[in-house]
Amino acid sequence: MPELPEVETIKQQLTPILPIKIDKVTFSSLTTRMVKQKDFDIKGYTIIKIRRHAKWLIFDLFPHGHILSHLGMSGSWQMSHVPLKNKHGHIEIIDESKKHYGVITYIDPRRFGHFYVLSDENFEIRTQNFSDDVSSPKFDVNVIADLLIRFSHKMIKPFLLDQKAFPGVGNYMASEILARSGILPTRLAGEIDAHEIEKIKAAIDLVVSGAVETKGTTFSGGYRDANGDKGEGVKHLVVFYQHHCQMCMEKGIITKTVKSVIAGRGTFHCPNCQY
Ligand SMILES: [Zn+2]
Known part of the structure; x- marks a missing residue:
């Protein structure tokens, strides 16, 4: 998608x-x-x-x-x-x-x-209800912290997909953002601390910029860019549709990713990197 x-x-x-x-x-x-x-x-x-x-x-x-x-x-x-x-x-x-x-x-x-x-x-x-999307400089740690406090009972992975809260985040991005933040997809928003919020902000920026540089991410049968080419953002993925966590791999550790279905959406995480 x-x-x-x-x-x-x-x-x-x-x-x-x-x-x-x-x-x-x-x-x-x-x-x-x-x-x-x-x-x-x-x-x-x-x-x-x-x-x-x-x-x-x-x-x-x-x-x-x-x-x-x-x-x-x-x-x-x-x-x-x-x-x-x-x-x-x-x-x-x-x-x-x-x-x-x-x-x-x-x-x-x-x-x-x-x-x-x-x-x-x-x-x-x-x-009129289009608020700043997650790629905007205005979508900063304060905005994220405010959302996580206001909706503290929500599970973080499905919450990231809420377009009113995190405009622009989709399913592969949500898994990747949480992996790079070291946060388990099932954690509750209210349990995420200030240091982790900074990690979420950095991860959003990294996932957005990395995928744009490689002209988007194409999964099987999916997206083509304006030239009709597949995006190569898949190179940047660390857990989504990866058999092994690529962050662990960089450290020379082999860790199998875990696939689960959360709120109806395929979700990947690394049991070694995410808590
Ligand atoms: Zn890992």
Whole structure:
């Protein structure tokens, strides 16, 4: 599933080809469930900026309005010189004035993505509850400490997946953040001390930046970046889908990771590194 680093990668890859004048836009017949709201026809508008909030891509349009795109389980935006003719391509936007990268295509084999075309007014309403995501400098140890105190009864692993609390953290990131913080996934938020909160903050930064540098993380059959390539963030994983803990491995210790299901989600941890 595309998580914050994967969405950030797509944003960074699409940004150099802006602006994109929307001369043609095509929606496949399978987009009825994906296109949640269309306040106006985007033909003739220009995408002037792409931003990211948590796992959302925001396309700012000229002269007004915005596109909100959530990649769901398997979505990506790919750029190309000519139409891709990909059977999973559901939204195609063409800038006819461009010889290079004049086409961007929303590809989503599992079709759990969401797409909104919003007027400025509806965009404000829809995004008013978007708080600073975990990659923001404002999401600091004080914010984390406050969350852990307020929701002290919550188990930390599922709590990290709460998009209102930790916007942008997804399932693989949550396992990795806890591994790098030395915290067992089943610990309660209220039991985590100040020193561990500092470790969580450092781990979030490390997991986000490492995965963005390697253009996202691809698991079997999953995410592709805007060039249609697999991300190589899997190199940075220390426990998630790893047979052995890579942090232990660096110290010359062989420790098998433990896989469990917590609140319905596959979770990995190292019994040697996490308490
Ligand atoms: Zn370990």
